[in-house]
Amino acid sequence: METIGFIGLGNMGAPMAGRLLDAGFTLIVHDARAAAAAPLLARGARWAETPAAVADAARTIITIVPSSREVRMVFEGPQGLLSALAADTLCIEMTSADPSATRELAPKVEARGAHLIDAPVSGGVRGANEGTLAIMVGGPVTLLERARPVLERMGKNVFHAGPVGTGHAIKLVNNMCSGGILALTIEAVAVAAKAGVDPARAVEIIQASSGRSNASDYKFPKFILNGAFDAGFAIRLMLKDVDGYARLAQEGGVPSLIGRAATEIYRMAVARGMAELDHTAVARLIEEWAGIELRSKPGDPA
Amino acid sequence: MTRIGFLGVGTMGLPMATNLVKKGFTVTAYDLNPEAVKAAVAAGMTGAASAAEAVTGADIVVTMLPSSPHVEAAYGGDGGIINAARKGTLCVDMSTVDPAASRRVAAAAAERGIRFVDAPVSGGTPRATDGTLAIMVGGSLEDFQAALPTLQAMGTNVIHVGPVGSGEVAKLCNNLVAGVVAVAVSEAFRIAEGFGVDPKVVTEVIAKSSGNTWVMEHMHPVPGIVARAASTNGYAPGFMTDLMCKDVGLAVDAARNLRIPLFVAPAAQQVYRLASSHGLARKDFTSVYTFLKPSAGTAPV
Numbered sequence: 001m002e003t004i005g006f007i008g009l010g011n012m013g014a015p016m017a018g019r020l021l022d023a024g025f026t027l028i029v030h031d032a033r034a035a036a037a038a039p040l041l042a043r044g045a046r047w048a049e050t051p052a053a054v055a056d057a058a059r060t061i062i063t064i065v066p067s068s069r070e071v072r073m074v075f076e077g078p079q080g081l082l083s084a085l086a087a088d089t090l091c092i093e094m095t096s097a098d099p100s101a102t103r104e105l106a107p108k109v110e111a112r113g114a115h116l117i118d119a120p121v122s123g124g125v126r127g128a129n130e131g132t133l134a135i136m137v138g139g140p141v142t143l144l145e146r147a148r149p150v151l152e153r154m155g156k157n158v159f160h161a162g163p164v165g166t167g168h169a170i171k172l173v174n175n176m177c178s179g180g181i182l183a184l185t186i187e188a189v190a191v192a193a194k195a196g197v198d199p200a201r202a203v204e205i206i207q208a209s210s211g212r213s214n215a216s217d218y219k220f221p222k223f224i225l226n227g228a229f230d231a232g233f234a235i236r237l238m239l240k241d242v243d244g245y246a247r248l249a250q251e252g253g254v255p256s257l258i259g260r261a262a263t264e265i266y267r268m269a270v271a272r273g274m275a276e277l278d279h280t281a282v283a284r285l286i287e288e289w290a291g292i293e294l295r296s297k298p299g300d301p302a
Numbered sequence: 303m304t305r306i307g308f309l310g311v312g313t314m315g316l317p318m319a320t321n322l323v324k325k326g327f328t329v330t331a332y333d334l335n336p337e338a339v340k341a342a343v344a345a346g347m348t349g350a351a352s353a354a355e356a357v358t359g360a361d362i363v364v365t366m367l368p369s370s371p372h373v374e375a376a377y378g379g380d381g382g383i384i385n386a387a388r389k390g391t392l393c394v395d396m397s398t399v400d401p402a403a404s405r406r407v408a409a410a411a412a413e414r415g416i417r418f419v420d421a422p423v424s425g426g427t428p429r430a431t432d433g434t435l436a437i438m439v440g441g442s443l444e445d446f447q448a449a450l451p452t453l454q455a456m457g458t459n460v461i462h463v464g465p466v467g468s469g470e471v472a473k474l475c476n477n478l479v480a481g482v483v484a485v486a487v488s489e490a491f492r493i494a495e496g497f498g499v500d501p502k503v504v505t506e507v508i509a510k511s512s513g514n515t516w517v518m519e520h521m522h523p524v525p526g527i528v529a530r531a532a533s534t535n536g537y538a539p540g541f542m543t544d545l546m547c548k549d550v551g552l553a554v555d556a557a558r559n560l561r562i563p564l565f566v567a568p569a570a571q572q573v574y575r576l577a578s579s580h581g582l583a584r585k586d587f588t589s590v591y592t593f594l595k596p597s598a599g600t601a602p603v
Contacts, residue, residue, distance in 0.1 A: 236601070257565060271597040289579040 001025055004150060005058030007051055007074055007081075008065040008095070009036040011232045012121065015128040016064065016094075016154045021045060023153040028057045032070075050079035059086065060150060064094040064121075067240055068101040075105060087113035092147050094135075096120045096175065096237070098244050099165040100251075102138070106164045117143045118164060120171035121155060122178075125232035132156045136174075138167035172248055175241035178214065179279065180262035185215035186224070186283045190290040200225050200300035223280040225296040235282060236275040239266040303328055304452065307360030309353055309376055309383070310397070311342040314423070315366035317430040318396070318456045320345045322364075324433075325455040332356035354386035362452055363393045369548065370403040377407045389415040394449050396437070398422045400552055401467035401474070402559070404440065408466040419445045420466060421453060422473035426541045428530075434458045438476075440468035474556060477549035481587070482570045483517045484546075488591035491524050496596060502527055523591035532586030540586035547574035 001024050006017045009031040017040055021027055027045040029037050030053070037047055048054045051074045054061055061081065063074055071093060075081045081091065091109055093102060093116060102118045109116040117139030127133040133155035137144045144160050151158045161170045185206070192202035203225060206216040223231045242263040249256035269275075269285050277284075287293050306329045308319040316338065322329050323346040331342035332350040343349045350356035353376055357363045363383055367373050373395055377383045383393060384407075393416060395404065401420070408418040419441030429435050435457035439446050446462045453460045463472045490513070494504045501524045508514055521540070522528040532540035550571040557564045577583075577593040 261569075267597075270601050271595060273598070273601075275597070275601050289576060291579070 002060060003028060003058045005029075005048070005054035005061035006045075007031070007054055007061065007063045008070075009040065010064070010066070011125055012128050013064040014040065015125065016062075016121075016133075017045065018043070019128075019131045019153050020150065025150070025153075028054055030054050032073075051075070051077075051081045052079040052084035055081045055084035055086065055089065059089050060092065060147070061089060062092045062094055062150070066237065067095065068098040071095050071097050071101065071105070075108070082108060082112065085109065085112045085114040089114040090143060090146055091116045092150070093118045093168075094120055095168075096171050096241055096244075097168050099138075099168040099172070099248065102168050103165040115139070115143050116164065117147060118167035119147065119151060120167050122171065122174050123155070128154070135159065136161045136167040136170045138162060138169070139164045169248060172241050172244040175238065176245040176259050176262070179238045179242050179266065180258060181213045182215040182219055182280070183262045183265050183282060183286070185211075185213060185220065186286045186294070187290075189220070189294055190286055190292055193292050193294060194290060198297070198300060199294040200296040219280050223278065224283045224294060225300075227295055229278045229281040229283075231278050231280050233279050234275065235266055235269050235277050235279050238279040238282075239263070239270055239275075242266055305359060305361050306330070306452065307332070307350075307357040307363045307387075308342075308347070308366070309333070309356055309363070310366040310368075310372075311338045311347075312366070312368075313427055314430050316341055316345065317427065318366060318423075318435070319347060319364070321430075321433040322452065322455050323347060327452070327455065330356045330360065352381060353383060354381050357383050357387045357391070360387070360391060362449065363387060363391055364452070365393070365395045365397060367395075367397040367399075369397070370399040373397050373399050374403055374407060378410065384411050384414050384416055387416050390417065392417045392419070392445060392448050394419055394421050394452065396421045396423055398473055398477070398549055398552070399470060400555065401440075401470040402556075404467045404470050408441075417441075417445050417448075418466060419449055420469040421449065422469050423457060424473065424476060425457075427539070430456070437461070438463050438469040438472040440464060440466045440470060440472075442466075474549060474553045477546065478553040478567050480517055481546050481550040481574065482566055483515050484521070484523060484588050485570045485573050485590055487515065487518050488523045488588070488594050491591065492594050492596065517588075521586075521588050523588040531588070533588050533591065537582075537585040537589035537592070539584065540588070542584050543574055543578050543587045543589060544583045546587035547571060547578060550574060 003026040006027050006029045021043050028048050029040055029045045030048045031037055106116045119135050119137045121133040121135050123133040134157045135151050135155035136159045138161050161167045189199050189202050193199045203216055203220045223229055246263055269282050304327055306327050308329050308331045311319055311331045311333045319329050329347040330350050331347040332353050333339050339349045404420040411418040419439055421437050421439045423435040423437050425435040436459040437453050437457040439462050463469050491501050505527055522531045523533050525533040554568050554571055577590045580593055582589045
């Protein structure tokens with residue numbers, strides 16, 4: 001079966017790569033932290049010392065790293081992919097990256113006779129483990145169809161968003177919806193609690209009403225009401241994405257009052273030393289402002 | 303000499319009423335807080351046991367209260383000023399309140415033949431003590447002129463703005479600008495510092511450029527630039543964050559009732575609310591600058 005190169009074995013990359021191994025693909029993997037590869041190597045993946053070594057061995061290469069900065073390192077740094085890409089190699093860039101950086105990278109890949117599509121994902125660590133990610137693809141449809149057998153091992157819903165960069169654009173847009181609605185819902189539940197509604201009861205009522213969202217249905221019960229704060233996506237990453245959205249809004253000339261407010265809440269969380277905490281822990285900041293805790297009590301609705 | 307009934311002798315009211323005493327007015331003071339009445343007596347006023355007692359026999363009633371509900375409660379009801387005052391008494395409300403509340407109180411007062419002007423002040427405790435407040439008056443010209451000697455004992459710039467409520471309108475417009483500007487100046491100086499540029503020099507530049515503003519010149523949020531600014535004195539008020547939050551809120555509420563869309567003032571209002579949640583409620587409002595701390599240099603951008 002085809003050899004896939006896989007660069008970036010973090011919270012998301014590791015389980016996604018694991019699903020490709022499960023499906024029988026041969027994997028050659030790389031990460032800036034070699035230790036991150038150990039569990040996959042134990043299951044038969046091969047290690048590559050550099051991105052260039054991945055490019056030597058694979059004609060389909062997936063990258064999923066923290067941000068555009070790391071994407072640039074992987075492609076254009078020393079021993080980067082661009083130094084070694086073989087003709088007709090398909091690069092599937094799955095990072096939540098900056099669309100304009102992706103549009104600048106694509107011609108450099110084309111100049112080597114290779115191809116780049118952007119294919120960021122949504123669905124979190126759970127979606128990565130279960131292979132139920134949403135995948136949003138920017139690039140020519142022919143390349144999407146070439147990538148589809150690989151992508152469908154990792155995600156259930158593979159969408160064509162438009163030309164190169166649009167996958168990354170819609171990913172930023174989705175994350176603003178996710179982060180903005182989360183911040184709003186936390187604020188709203190704090191207001192409900194101050195108005196005398198038990199937080200767990202407030203979430204239960206919102207779940208059954210017109211205010212429902214992923215925040216009320218999933219993040220509140222799984223990560224906030226129980227104080228777990230372990231959805232697997234750090235506040236600094238949310239800030240990166242909502243900042244990326246703000247740039248997109250500015251490029252597009254779209255006023256962004258609500259987006260801006262949400263962005264500054266995540267920025268303030270980082271300013272308060274919360275960068276590495278899970279993004280659902282932004283609740284702690286809003287709770288501090290409101291002077292109330294939004295935890296379940298014994299006997300609350302599940 | 304003119305007999306004054308003075309209701310509300312707190313942080314602002316006490317130094318204002320004290321100036322009336324110094325200028326020879328006979329002042330009877332009342333406050334919901336008995337300690338405040340004791341302080342007024344110590345400053346040479348007669349203490350009263352109720353609002354009604356303070357206004358009985360007064361030629362002019364002055365009120366200096368925290369909010370619209372306080373003012374409406376003080377004037378209305380059986381024991382209220384409107385019931386207790388003699389017909390023809392001139393009431394001067396110097397509180398910062400919703401202009402619509404001033405107009406409601408004025409209408410209720412007029413029904414009983416009581417005269418009413420709104421006369422909110424600007425300048426904070428230092429200028430209340432010095433007797434140099436700015437006072438903006440809403441009411442008929444005749445009532446304004448009747449109130450003028452009393453007001454001139456407390457302030458230097460006494461301006462007749464227009465009919466009843468107009469003083470409050472001018473006040474809330476001023477505080478909207480000052481409140482928004484203090485946030486903007488704080489943000490600008492955080493940026494200047496972020497680039498390592500000397501805030502003293504940036505102050506000089508702005509002072510000679512299109513961004514110049516009273517708040518920067520007199521109430522600079524960055525400590526050590528303006529000697530008399532609250533920032534240079536540990537952000538001791540001055541004018542407290544919570545009060546600025548309330549005043550910007552009055553403007554925001556007024557705009558809603560006037561069907562005017564507003565963006566910057568509500569944002570500033572929330573910034574003051576946040577600063578208040580972070581322990582700055584009773585500091586000077588320019589302490590909002592301390593709240594806009596950047597992330598540590600090691601935090602990701």
